[in-house]
Amino acid sequence: MKTGSSLTEALAPANLTELLQALGKPSALVEAGVLAACVGLAWLVVRVLSRREADRGIWLGRHGVDGVLFPLLLLGLAWVARWVLAGWVPPALFRVAIPVLLSLLVIRFGVQVLHAAFPTSATVRLVERLLSWMAWGAVVLWLTGALPVLVSEMDALRWKTGGAEVSVWSVIEGGFTAAAVLLVVLWLSSVIEGRLLSGSELAGGNLSLRKMAANATRALLVFVGLLMALSVAGIPLGALSVLGGAVGVGIGFGLQKLASNYVSGFVILAERSLRIGDVVRVDGFEGRVTDIHTRYTVIRALNGRESIVPNELLITQRVENASLADPRILMTTTVQVAYGTDLATLSPRIVEAVRAVLRVVPDPGPAVQLAAFASDGLQLNIVFWIADPQNGQGNVLSDVNLAVLRTLQASGVEIPFPQRVVRQG
Numbered sequence: 001m002k003t004g005s006s007l008t009e010a011l012a013p014a015n016l017t018e019l020l021q022a023l024g025k026p027s028a029l030v031e032a033g034v035l036a037a038c039v040g041l042a043w044l045v046v047r048v049l050s051r052r053e054a055d056r057g058i059w060l061g062r063h064g065v066d067g068v069l070f071p072l073l074l075l076g077l078a079w080v081a082r083w084v085l086a087g088w089v090p091p092a093l094f095r096v097a098i099p100v101l102l103s104l105l106v107i108r109f110g111v112q113v114l115h116a117a118f119p120t121s122a123t124v125r126l127v128e129r130l131l132s133w134m135a136w137g138a139v140v141l142w143l144t145g146a147l148p149v150l151v152s153e154m155d156a157l158r159w160k161t162g163g164a165e166v167s168v169w170s171v172i173e174g175g176f177t178a179a180a181v182l183l184v185v186l187w188l189s190s191v192i193e194g195r196l197l198s199g200s201e202l203a204g205g206n207l208s209l210r211k212m213a214a215n216a217t218r219a220l221l222v223f224v225g226l227l228m229a230l231s232v233a234g235i236p237l238g239a240l241s242v243l244g245g246a247v248g249v250g251i252g253f254g255l256q257k258l259a260s261n262y263v264s265g266f267v268i269l270a271e272r273s274l275r276i277g278d279v280v281r282v283d284g285f286e287g288r289v290t291d292i293h294t295r296y297t298v299i300r301a302l303n304g305r306e307s308i309v310p311n312e313l314l315i316t317q318r319v320e321n322a323s324l325a326d327p328r329i330l331m332t333t334t335v336q337v338a339y340g341t342d343l344a345t346l347s348p349r350i351v352e353a354v355r356a357v358l359r360v361v362p363d364p365g366p367a368v369q370l371a372a373f374a375s376d377g378l379q380l381n382i383v384f385w386i387a388d389p390q391n392g393q394g395n396v397l398s399d400v401n402l403a404v405l406r407t408l409q410a411s412g413v414e415i416p417f418p419q420r421v422v423r424q425g
Contacts, residue, residue: 023092023093023096025090025092027089027090027092028092028093030085030089031085031089031091031092031093031094032093034081034085035078035081035093035094035097037081038074038077038078038081039074041077042070042073042074042077043065043070045073046060046064046065046067046069046070046073047064049064049069050063050064057116057191057194058109058112058113058115058116058187058190061108061112066108067108067112068105068108068109068112070108071101071104071105071108072105074101075098075101075102075105078094078097078098078101079098081094082094082098095143096143099139099142099143100139103135103136103138103139104135106131106135107128107131107132107135109183109187110127110128110131110183111128111131113183113186113187113190114127114128114183114186116186116187116190116194117186117187117189117190151169154167154168154169154172155167155168155169155170157169181225181228182222182225182226184225185221185222185224185225185228186222186225188221189217189218189221189222190218192214192217192218192221193214193217193218196210196213196214196217215265215266215269215293215294216266219294257310257312258295260312261294261295261296261310261311261312262294262295262311264310264311264312264314264315265292265293265294265295265296265297265311266294267311267315268292268297268311268314268315269292273314273319273321273324274289274292274297274314274319274321275289276289276290276291276292277289277323277390278321278322278323278324279321279322279323279327279329279389279390280299280319280320280321280322281319281320281322282299282307282309282313282314282317282319282320283309283313283317285299285301285307285309286301286320287299287300287301287302287305287306287307288300288302288390290306292311293311294311295310295311296308296309296310296311297309297311297314302392302393302394322389323389323390327387327388327389328361328385328386328387329385329386329389329393330383330384330385331383331384331385331386331393331396331397331400332381332382332383333381333382333397333400333401333404334371334379334380334381334382335379335380335382335404335408335415336374336376336377336378336379336380336415336416337377337378337380337408337413337414337415337416338377338378338413338414338415338416339377339378339416341378341413341414343368343370343378343380345411346368346407346408346411346413347368347380349407349411350366350368350380350382350404350407351365351366351367351368353403353404353406353407354366354382354384354400354403354404356403357384357396357399357400357403358399359386359387359388359391359396359399360384360385360386360396360400361384361385361386361387364385365384366382366383366384366385367382367383367384368380368381368382369381369382369383375418376416376417376418377415377416382400382404384400
């Protein structure tokens with residue numbers, strides 16, 4: 001009796017005819033039952049963890065079974081089950097299931113990492129489809145026994161470059177390895193970025209500083225990962241020094257604006273002249289800063305429109321920040337009352353009515369000022385402060401106007417209409 005089987009044997013390419021004959025035997029039903037039990041156990045474990053974990057990440061995905069943990073756990077259970085059944089049941093179904101599960105694991109890992117690293121990119125779906133087709137195509141070629149033949153033929157196509165002999169397969173293998181290294185680096189950078197942006201105890205709890213740390217960490221990891229990927233792919237890093245001068249010239253001329261925006265982004269985050277949540281006006285566009293990237297800043301207006309502003313613009317032009325040192329802003333509304341109105345009695349009533357509005361701050365409190373002696377009545381300016389301009393200004397101004405109107409009506413004060421005298425000569 002065999003005591004086990006290696007992973008190499010589990011993934012060994014099979015003759016298609018022998019595999020189909022083995023799948024037709026009654027022992028394949030036993031494998032199907034064991035495999036179904038593995039699926040149920042993996043699903044149960046993932047379901048329990050999904051209920052406990054609030055932040056699921058790439059391991060559990062959105063629904064638990066669409067994460068990386070489900071195919072990883074199922075692959076481990078299937079491999080253990082095949083090892084246990086070795087000697088009693090000839091492997092047939094597991095020879096198909098294990099490569100399929102391995103391919104599913106690769107697809108899930110790649111998709112989840114890309115979604116975590118580039119959540120708003122439209123190119124991610126195209127990469128997902130390409131990755132899926134390549135993974136499932138490799139499984140089909142492996143199960144039919146055509147993959148070793150194809151690899152042997154590609155390895156036979158060789159040529160010399162830079163004094164070294166390379167083949168088609170070595171180039172493809174290096175590309176796959178480099179892609180795997182980059183995926184791991186992107187996953188690590190997304191995990192670190194998520195921890196930095198969610199942990200209030202880090203960087204003094206300031207969101208802008210955590211954002212700067214996350215951007216710097218991600219850029220550093222991607223740079224290191226790119227160097228590792230090039231090294232793994234067989235590209236000597238010394239050859240990159242030849243391109244250093246050309247890249248420097250390109251950055252100095254063609255990429256000057258892009259480099260300036262990246263540098264400006266780190267300057268903004270370091271100086272904290274703009275912070276996430278500030279209400280600003282840039283180039284005639286007013287809104288709240290919702291995100292600061294290394295190249296651009298996103299400003300969302302109160303009507304829902306979003307403006308993508310290059311970071312260089314925020315450095316070189318004037319920016320009005322309504323909440324840099326103090327989030328409170330002064331607002332004013334105007335009303336006219338008839339001549340002869342007792343302002344000494346009316347003004348305190350208006351002040352109390354405005355003070356009762358929910359978003360009006362008590363300190364400094366609202367005030368009523370006699371602004372002018374207009375042609376139709378006394379013009380009163382009512383000034384008040386709010387501390388949350390990001391929640392809108394028109395709505396609180398409407399609430400204040402309604403409170404003033406109710407006060408005037410309750411006091412019997414007339415809002416004069418414009419009067420014109422028409423004389424007939």
